[in-house]
Amino acid sequence: MIPCHFRTCGITCHTKKTVPKPKKSLKTIQKAIIKPKHSQIDKHIFRFKIHLIGYSLRLNVVYFQFSNEIDNFKPSNLLIFMKRSLTFLFALAVYSLSAQTPITSIPFQLYGDHMLIKVSVDNSEPLDFIFDTGSGLTVIDDDVADRLKLRGKKVKMNTTKTTMELIKHNEIEINGFPMEKNIKIYSTDLDHLEISLGRDIDGIVGYDLMHHHTLHINYARGIMDIYEHGEGPADGDVVPFHLTISIPTIKGAVTLNNGEPHDGKFFIMSGAGTTLDFNSPYAEKWDVIHKTGKHYSYLVKGISEEETLHYEGHVLSFSFGDQTIEDLPIGISMAKEGIQAHPEVAGIIGNQVLSKFNITIDLPGKKLYFQPNKNFDKPLHVNCSGIDIQLSKDKRRVLVHQVFEDSPAAEAGIQLNDELLLINDTPVRDVPLPRIKEMLRQNGEEVTLVLNQNGDEKTVSLALRSLIE
DSSP: OOOOOOSOOOOOOOOOOOOOOSSOOHHHHHHHHOOTTSOHHHHHHHHHHHHHHHHHHHHHHHHHHHHHHHHTOOGGGHHHHHHHHHHHHHHHHHHHHHHTOOSEEEEOEEETTEEEEEEEETTOOOEEEEEOTTOSSEEEEHHHHHHTTOOOEEEEETTTTEEEEEEEEEEEEETTEEEEEEEEEEEEOOHHHHHHHTSOOOEEESHHHHTTSEEEEETTTTEEEEEOTTOSOOOSEEEEOEEETTEEEEEEEEEOTTSOEEEEEEEEOTTOOSSEEEOHHHHHHTTGGGGSSSOEEEEEEOSSSOEEEEEEEEEEEEEETTEEEEEEEEEEEOOSSSGGGOTTOOEEEOHHHHTTEEEEEETTTTEEEEEEOTTTTSOOOOOOSSEEEEEOTTSSSEEEEEEOTTSHHHHTTOOTTOEEEEETTEEGGGSOHHHHHHHTTOTTOEEEEEEEETTEEEEEEEEOOOTTO
16 A cells, blocks of 8 residues: 655645636637747647637527527528527537536556556656545655756655655646646655555655646546546536545445444545555544454555554445445554544545546535446455565565465465565566566465575465455
8 A cells, every 4th residue: 555645735826817808809819818928738728718718609699599589489480490499509519518628638557556647747758656636745756856857945744754855836747738837846765665566656646636627537448537627527426525634535434344333534545555444543443453353464654664554354334425335355554643543534445446436526616426337346355375575675576575474375484575586487577566466365266486585495385365254
């Protein structure tokens, strides 16, 4: 899990551009707005908006004419009436279609349980950013910042116990379209997250992208559509939310393994590679650990390099809005500080649950739209091997990071820091880390591992079984 948890955000609003009021033609208005100082992209966006204004004006004119025809209808004018009816309907269709056209659409990659999108910073080449609805700040890896010659001043982040470099006056672009201007970006070392994820990460973005746009995330197709505020699909189950430390927060209800029902508020965090995590105060209040059946402990990392103890367990169901997910594996945080120690929020809804829906995020309207997609009925897999793996610090080897008690791995004699060489006769250098983890979650299957243990090759066969059943 790589949750990006921030309590502050660096946001600056766009300057509004006003259209002159005098009675001028559409062409004259375009000249007044589109001045030479704007880039070609700006001109394209402004002209597109003016076309929408034009459609709206024409629609009003046609509607006025159409209304007069209805008021003064005579059988002898039937042909004229039908023609103007069709004109009105055509104008209405064109306007509706234009109003729902995204500013841009971008493909995203689900790498493991994390969304990766292409983002340019200050006209850079496209960079790989995690999109995290729980990130109040835009963060860039310090090596990337150095390469782009981005400079700022060092600031201490109280909530994450890390020091970052605050870089002001930046612009974010996606597909060549300027998304945000004059924003703050925070530079920090993301190596520890890259080791856990299994690949390089250039940055993390969330609130700064949602703040001025409506987003539609189609997990089924791997496409994110970016709209002007007030536009975009409003399909599916509408769920109201409010912002808690810049993170969308919704109401939900859980039925624990012993049948106890409890409700609470939950963060929506696409950057958390989990199903549902309970925050430590909520877990302690309701004694969740002892009401989730068989469970085991493990360590997770956040934006800081510190690891926090978690437990993995199980609940009978979790529901929000009109949606219910049954037989859900869950995490239980033991955090003493930070986002997962928040006293007023029950926990986190992570990307393993979110990816079961196509989602529209309307920040000003404080609404989320959830439409179940083809992933909805897919089972959620849990650790069945008893090991957690990650890359070595030089990112060249795959190492055993944790071995859980009473697991197939522990019974086979696998040890901490063993190097994984082969999985089912395939060199691990040829297999992405998320794919290896997925192969180790197949309940009832058998996998063969070849490891380097203290300089000697060791071959083991693991009969995979769920650690929470």
